[in-house]
Amino acid sequence: MASEQDTDSRFTDPISGSLALLRRWWRMVCREIDQVAVIEKVRGESGWTPRYAFMTCMSAGIAILGMLLSSPAVVIGAMLLSPLMGPILGIGFALAVGDYKWLRDAGRALGLGTVLAILFCALIVALSPLQTITSEIAARTRPNLFDLGVALFSALAGAYAMIRGRDGTIVGVAIATALMPPLAAIGFGLATFNWAVFGGASFLFFTNLTTIALTAAVMARVYGFSTYLSAKQTFTQSVVIVTVFVALAIPLGFSLRQIAWEANATRQAQELVGDEFGSEARISQLDFDFDADPIAVTASVLTPEIVGGAEERARRTLQRRLGRNVTVDLRQFQVDTEDTTDSTELALARMREQAAATREEIADLTDRLALIAGVDADEVTVDRNTRRAIVRVRALPGAELETYYALEGRANGRAADWDVQVIPPAKDLPAISFDNGEPDAAGQRNMVIAIWAAERLSVPVGVSGSDAAAAIVMERMSDAGVDVRRLPGEQPGFVALSWLAPDGGNGE
Incomplete structure (x- = not known):
């Protein structure tokens, strides 16, 4: 029995001795760290300040412009300005030491900065003529296990640099790389109502945010930062951290498998x-x-x-x-x-390349016409060969044919090289007023609108009035290609127009 114990001790003593030596060395390393100074530095950079708000907006603005231009260099440049490292590391250290007031303040700064960045990016996208999903934006819509790794390594670098007193711009860039581009993509999705981009980028941001904060908390605990937590609370916190990492890794792993x-x-x-x-x-x-x-x-x-x-x-x-x-x-x-x-x-x-540009142009034109007409995009007919777009407008309360005529003019003004045709509802045709035997200015404009409406609807028009005035109106409308029919009745000073059924009967 004694010989067996001696044999076991020969194998275990070197291992236990090495572990004890490693623990003593690690305690020496931890004693070299000025914990009070580190905590005060992290606390000082994790709150909400005007500088933090301004730099967040500037970084977000550069990031979204770089993503719209599909320029990785510009996106990386935005990271140089991002102040997001402060509050996110503040959350991690506050979790490690159990300072919930600090946790609340850092969380508030991060939350306000997040909302500010998203809204600022959405405003830029809404004002931008470029609203195409570029490769830089698409890359932030399908998070996977590799993205979790990027956030993990960024957090390890950031927490280590902060604890060892070697923090700087490069570490801030590492963390901002994992956070600011997803925020810009969320703003793009919000501005363009693209909920697939919005949802994918939101999941990526949540993944990176949670990973960085929890990793920072683990690093702070490993380096022996003082904590107000009891042993039971510490164990519970460790279980929660592991559970969160596993919960994030499972869907990200499935996403990575799908990409592979x-x-x-x-x-x-x-x-x-x-x-x-x-x-x-x-x-x-x-x-x-x-x-x-x-x-x-x-x-x-x-x-x-x-x-x-x-x-x-x-x-x-x-x-x-x-x-x-x-x-x-x-x-x-x-x-x-x-x-x-x-x-x-x-x-x-x-x-x-030309086909892609044409598809983008058609999609933009379709969306704008649908918005103008108050209809769904699939109700807009586009012929790319003849560059003609046709949309049937829904009846607007109180709107006359002149309103729809103006809508078509405005749509054509905004769509260069396209023939936009708005099909109006069959509203009452305007009367043609006369002065000295000829249509006056208002009558001439009403005649133009009536001819336009008859061409768009392809419906015959009935004309009633004095013989001389009716003959003038019928001649001009007939020359424009409108099917006109004479109706009985005379009105002094103007000619009345009405829609007819295709067989010639009165369509009123």
């Missing part, structure tokens, strides 16, 4: 198209729509020889490999030489 699956699907599609057309062919474009059901794959291939049946074979193979229903739109462009391939690819790239 999509990347693998894209790689398989590239390999499949390459195998189908050979080494001399080149894939000019490969797009996936993973949200569609079935998954939509669009590819453009520059090949020296057109391959028959390639689209169907690619569909079956991809469907088998991915285990999902797939549709494939495979466009083959035959080229002869490498130089021709390069020039063709350049031409295709320009065509895609």
Whole structure:
């Protein structure tokens, strides 16, 4: 028995001795830290001040402009100004030492700064002519486990630098990188009413915020900062921190797995198209729509020889490999030489760029017309070939045909190179007033409006009045292509117009 104990001690003594030595060394390291000075410094930088508010706005403004321009350099430049490190580390240290008044003050500063940054970014986006989802914005809408890692490493660097007295701009940039771009993306989603961007960026911001705060609290505890918490409260806090990290990691892990699956699907599609057309062919474009059901794959291939049946074979193979229903739109462009391939690819790239610009222009025009007409966007008809847009306006209380005529003029003024046609409701046609045997100024304008309304609605118009005046109105409207019919009745000084049924009957 004694020999067994001696054998066990020979194995355990070196380990226990090393652990004891490590603990003594760590206590020496912790004693070197001026905890009071560190806490006062963090506390002083974690409150709400006018400087904090101003620098938050400036950083948010630069960040959203950089994201609208899809410029990583500008986004990084915004991080140099961000003051978010102060309150977020303040929350972490306040949790570690159990100072709930400090926690409340730091949380208030962070909350107000967050709201201010979001609203400021939303204002800039609302005033900006650029409201397209760029790659910089899209990158902040699908958080995954890697984003959790970025926040974790940023928090470790920030807390270590603050505790060891080596804090500075670079550490602030590390933390701001995890927080300010998501805030700017949230502002973009709010301004454009894009709730997918708003929700994805909000989840990323919450993930980063929680990770940084809790990591800072753990770092402060590891370095032995004094705490007012009891042993039971400390244990409870540790359990909560671990639970939160696990709760965040699970959905982010699923998101990362989905992104990895999509990347693998894209790689398989590239390999499949390459195998189908050979080494001399080149894939000019490969797009996936993973949200569609079935998954939509669009590819453009520059090949020296057109391959028959390639689209169907690619569909079956991809469907088998991915285990999902797939549709494939495979466009083959035959080229002869490498130089021709390069020039063709350049031409295709320009065509895609123009098509993307046209889609953006059409979407913007559709949204504006829908807003003007008070209808849904899908009720606006757009013909990109003739550059014509047609929208049927809902009846507005108290509005006459002149109102809808003015709406069309304003819409055309805002849509250069487009023919915008507003289809009005069949309101009463205006009367044509006369002076000295000719339509006066008001009568001429009313005639223009009546001709416009008749053209838009393609409905016959009845004309009643004195023979001479009615003949003048009918001649001018007929010359404009309007189907006019003479109706009995005379009104002194003006000609009355009314809508008719297509068979010639009175439509009143």
